Amino acid sequence: MTKEKFIYGMYNDDDLMIAGIKQLQSKGIHVRDAYSPFPIHGLEDVLGMKWTRIAIAAFIYGITGLTLAVITINYMMIMDWPLNIGGKPNFTFYQNLPAFIPIMFEFTVLCAGHGMAITYFFRNMTLPGLPARNPHPRTTDDHFAIEIAENENKKFSKEEIETMISESGTVAVFEKERIVKFL
Amino acid sequence: MDQFTFTDKSKKIFGALILIGIASIAYGMFDSSVTADRIWVSALINGWFFFSIALMATTFIAINSAAQSGWYVALKRVFEAVSLYVPVGAVTLLIVFIASAMHMNHIYHWMDPEAVAHDALLQHKEPYLNIPFWLGRAVVMLGVWTLFTFIYRKKSLQEDAEGGTSIYKKSMVTSAFFLVFFGYTSVVAAWDWFMSIDAHWFSTLYGWYIFSGMWIAGMIMVFLLTHYLMGKGYLKEVNASHIHDLGKFIFGVSFLWTYLFFSQFMLIWYADIPEEVTYYIPRINDYTWSFWSMVLINFLVPMLFLMSKTTKRNRNVLAVVSVIIFFGHWMDIYFIVTPGVLKDQGHIGIVELGMLLGYLGMFLFVVFRELEKAPLMVKNHPLLNESTHHHIN
Numbered sequence: 001m002t003k004e005k006f007i008y009g010m011y012n013d014d015d016l017m018i019a020g021i022k023q024l025q026s027k028g029i030h031v032r033d034a035y036s037p038f039p040i041h042g043l044e045d046v047l048g049m050k051w052t053r054i055a056i057a058a059f060i061y062g063i064t065g066l067t068l069a070v071i072t073i074n075y076m077m078i079m080d081w082p083l084n085i086g087g088k089p090n091f092t093f094y095q096n097l098p099a100f101i102p103i104m105f106e107f108t109v110l111c112a113g114h115g116m117a118i119t120y121f122f123r124n125m126t127l128p129g130l131p132a133r134n135p136h137p138r139t140t141d142d143h144f145a146i147e148i149a150e151n152e153n154k155k156f157s158k159e160e161i162e163t164m165i166s167e168s169g170t171v172a173v174f175e176k177e178r179i180v181k182f183l
Numbered sequence: 184m185d186q187f188t189f190t191d192k193s194k195k196i197f198g199a200l201i202l203i204g205i206a207s208i209a210y211g212m213f214d215s216s217v218t219a220d221r222i223w224v225s226a227l228i229n230g231w232f233f234f235s236i237a238l239m240a241t242t243f244i245a246i247n248s249a250a251q252s253g254w255y256v257a258l259k260r261v262f263e264a265v266s267l268y269v270p271v272g273a274v275t276l277l278i279v280f281i282a283s284a285m286h287m288n289h290i291y292h293w294m295d296p297e298a299v300a301h302d303a304l305l306q307h308k309e310p311y312l313n314i315p316f317w318l319g320r321a322v323v324m325l326g327v328w329t330l331f332t333f334i335y336r337k338k339s340l341q342e343d344a345e346g347g348t349s350i351y352k353k354s355m356v357t358s359a360f361f362l363v364f365f366g367y368t369s370v371v372a373a374w375d376w377f378m379s380i381d382a383h384w385f386s387t388l389y390g391w392y393i394f395s396g397m398w399i400a401g402m403i404m405v406f407l408l409t410h411y412l413m414g415k416g417y418l419k420e421v422n423a424s425h426i427h428d429l430g431k432f433i434f435g436v437s438f439l440w441t442y443l444f445f446s447q448f449m450l451i452w453y454a455d456i457p458e459e460v461t462y463y464i465p466r467i468n469d470y471t472w473s474f475w476s477m478v479l480i481n482f483l484v485p486m487l488f489l490m491s492k493t494t495k496r497n498r499n500v501l502a503v504v505s506v507i508i509f510f511g512h513w514m515d516i517y518f519i520v521t522p523g524v525l526k527d528q529g530h531i532g533i534v535e536l537g538m539l540l541g542y543l544g545m546f547l548f549v550v551f552r553e554l555e556k557a558p559l560m561v562k563n564h565p566l567l568n569e570s571t572h573h574h575i576n
Contacts, residue, residue, distance in 0.1 A: 041574070042574070044576070051576075055491075055492075059490075086453065086454075086455065087455070088453075098445075098448065098449045098452050098453070099449070099453065101445065101449070102449075
């Protein structure tokens, strides 16, 4: 488990935070992340966040689920033990396809859904037992925080960064450690 | 540029399309190899297809008014213009229905007194399936739908002139009444006009199946008109997020359609009861390839091409995919009507395609004329500002 130190600035209003981020960016500071109790419209554009790739992951999980379902059904219902259900043709996969589609669909959804949830937990380090990632409990209540990494802003000293943050309308500036990687 | 101009060039194109339609009807009447029923079947298919698009536009306005949604307001005039084909479409449908009631065609088998006399099941259904009651239902449904379409348009123009929020608030009540009425009558219409073609057969989710099909066709038509208008430099306030939302509707409702199609098909296939399989046997045995390709077009094309966010936001790509699905849903209506009437004698030939173009020309002529009659952007809708700032990722 790797831990790293970050500088945090706390705001008591979301508009103040967005204005603060813009002010810091105009001075050439890279703001890594932001914490808020609720989704803020347009925040990801201000931070320049990349679009999530979870859709690609979901597609791969879905395809995996579909393939597994087809292989299993084909082995169980066609190859190993063909059952006579209501006189339906049971010696080929394609003739029985309508009966298999619900299972194929459900298994695709099952794999895609669980895969996405687990990927999300891993990626955001919110698996059960891991310490909370947010810098301060009040970012889940009525405060907002920005996160700045010292090593991404080599142009400035730590003191300079902290002064600039406190000039952007914060209520508090502090340094804290959090996990950046586990496993 | 808020005022749309219906150019002479478009008028000529649509006029030419209408002439193609009339010419193909004339060709069908003089060519002895084309039976009269083929023309009537085409009139029902195209009459319903374009009428349902317009009716869906009215319904969509109602759904969004009742749900107080804001994003569609920038497109409201496009929806209104499409919805105002409802009265014209109602007339095209009534022509077919009255002709059927007068025994000028054989679309509805149960209308033949000779057939009913020898058929216990049709005698049993007679209290519901008899010509006066059936025609009465059709007139009432078409009339009320037209009435609501006019109300929405009138209130919208009144809102432009007067401003304020009272019209907006009242529209929620109007929409609640319309949606309850529509919820029941859209199903009754599906029974009356399409399920009764195969009078012995029945399916409980048929109404939703018809409804989901008309929903996609309606969304596609509104999107294609928006695409055209944006290409001509109108609708400046419409951005990629509105297109994304329309794309999501086209994508999502395609899956609703596939789900309902498959639910109906699988149960009938599994149970294999003679009175139920009568619906699928002519469709699958006589029209194997075209029937299954219709299903695949309506399912696979939206799934493969519209799953990604990028394609839903790019209106040029969305337009190409939409046109394919649009034709796919015309094929859907074709397979709902034709095999029940013409058995294995259905063709997609000059008559069918010509009449499709003719009805399309008439539809677009009416819609473009209505687009011209009012500014393309509503002025005083309370949610207009929300809609022009619509932004989703």
